Amino acid sequence: MNFDPEKIMQSAPGPYTMIGGRRYLYFMGTGYLGLHGHPEILKAACEGMMKYGMGSATSRRAFGNSQPILDVEAKAAQFFGKEDSFYFMTGYLSNSVIVQALDGTFDLAVADESAHYSAYDAVHLSGRPVYKFISRDPASLDAVLREQCTEGKRPLVITDGVFPVLGALAPLREYYEVLKNYPGSAMVIDDAHALGAVGPTGRGSVEQSGLPWETVNTNVQPDNGPRLFVAGTLSKAFGGFGGIVPGSKDFISHIHEVSPYFRAANPVSPGVAAGCARALELVMENPGMITQLHDNTRFVRTGLRELGIEVADTPVPIVCVVLETVEMMKKVQADLMKKGILIAYNPKYSDLGPKGGIRIAVFANHTQDMMVQLLEGFARAMKN
């Protein structure tokens, strides 16, 4: 198909990104730690590619395991403070990995109406009834559960931890309280946009919300509260590619037994895996990256607020700005683009209102000067 040549990406995404022949100051996408073009990661990826080839061409049941895949799983386990992890071909299937592993332990699914497509795919695939609740509304969740969880039916609640355009955190604590009333309940959090980016040590929205991390992705049923599960990806903050589910040894072994992605699919291309293993090491060697991302996020949010723009007060590096009119948002986006600064205006997205919204992605390696350019561009565009 012919895509607009002015929109073709010509470099790794990063603070500066080549698009359509032009070098842009880039505040888009999901590479929150700014790692997708990191030379050490790319070097590791190439070395892995040269040694192990394009793929194993067989599943992991037999000879399809290679060291880069195992390295990613070991290092992700270390980063997340879990015993093991499962690394697979795409983050899109992360929710499915978990929901498949929970088969037989829930009777119905209840999903945030704005949850990601992949969350809906995962629960629809389970064959259980699927209900929706109003996005980020614990009272709505409560009402749906009251109505549907008759006769001790065990609900599986699924939600994004961080919504991809709005950047809002799901009210996980409130959901947790609601779910205490439903024995055997489970909460599955698609934390694609939060892992590596949100929470004091980058463990995502569960860490941010103060819920117990220890029982996440285990076979343990807490005495007083729902089971917690987190689905992740290495394609966003971590600068890599592929889905990741860290968890207890038992839980990961169970996934190996039941997941067709383990038994009947190729593992990730080994060069990509080698790059991801190095990326996870880099993040662990430099925990300051995550702190810097939080500082940058605060800087941009504060700066926008000083311009009189209403911005939510969250530590999420996705900053959503809804201005008075659609025209105003389009103008700001276009003006900034002319000045070589890219932000997104999304006219429509599941988690946005009727006007849509501007989405600004903050990276750990955006410098203060870059962020000042963004804020000044914003100020100029809104004045004219």
Add this chain to the structure above:
Amino acid sequence: MNFDPEKIMQSAPGPYTMIGGRRYLYFMGTGYLGLHGHPEILKAACEGMMKYGMGSATSRRAFGNSQPILDVEAKAAQFFGKEDSFYFMTGYLSNSVIVQALDGTFDLAVADESAHYSAYDAVHLSGRPVYKFISRDPASLDAVLREQCTEGKRPLVITDGVFPVLGALAPLREYYEVLKNYPGSAMVIDDAHALGAVGPTGRGSVEQSGLPWETVNTNVQPDNGPRLFVAGTLSKAFGGFGGIVPGSKDFISHIHEVSPYFRAANPVSPGVAAGCARALELVMENPGMITQLHDNTRFVRTGLRELGIEVADTPVPIVCVVLETVEMMKKVQADLMKKGILIAYNPKYSDLGPKGGIRIAVFANHTQDMMVQLLEGFARAMKN
């Protein structure tokens, strides 16, 4: 997790493959053209990786298109004689891409009982009723359709084109005849093991069966026969990674509109894409590869038959051998392994009988000497 170190793959899969510290003559996996470690492919992959980074960290709706992805799509279109194609993160989702694109055009799904997990995922996800028919049995398909397709209900039939362990071809012509009785019917063929390997020019089981290729993956409804759809992968014969669906311009545009894998997922890692683009070029520059694969397949099948072993007479590079007893098959596998030759004994697989079977994968770059070693090893193991 701790995997058996003797089973860890330490090189690209190819005629010789390093596993657990030992170099094996390798007749396993799915790399039928022997390309996963081809130096030109790996060079292209590394160059792509260095230029475009680990991933676009954004979907293809906005700036997530890069030249390597577009190159793969153009070259796959060329190889398959189609106007366009859609390249996405994993072949596992290939059936889903097609079934999603057909939403609203079928009322129920009928699947070969031994079809791949991913075929079942695709039809279950559609939310339509799913029925099974006896594997490779047109009469069983006919019976199920007669029973279920009341009131003009339009069936979608889904099957593997080539079964992964048995190596059998689905009787597509017979299905096609059956489906002529059902207006609006569709047949979806998971041709993962056949594309690039089976058929005079490598277009897979549709080409092999002599069914009309022109209407495959188009929006055209043939006057007299079902619509035909083929789901593919670049991870097997083509020596690459990721799912591929070639098709008409209209059909691919429709996929762009409806597929969440286009709109809400990262495209394939660009280095991997660059490698795949080179792989497709190589196959087109050297059509002799495919002929060689067919010759090698005939050589191995004939050789086994000369040893008194019953082997199906098909051009599929997956040779399945079922010996008298499980013990005998285990012994042959173990004896060959001791001699440094790897074949698989699968005790259990959806397309196999109760004894399981030996699976031999033939590659285009297995030399005659290598195949003779395999056959001699077989002869020795069966004698002792």
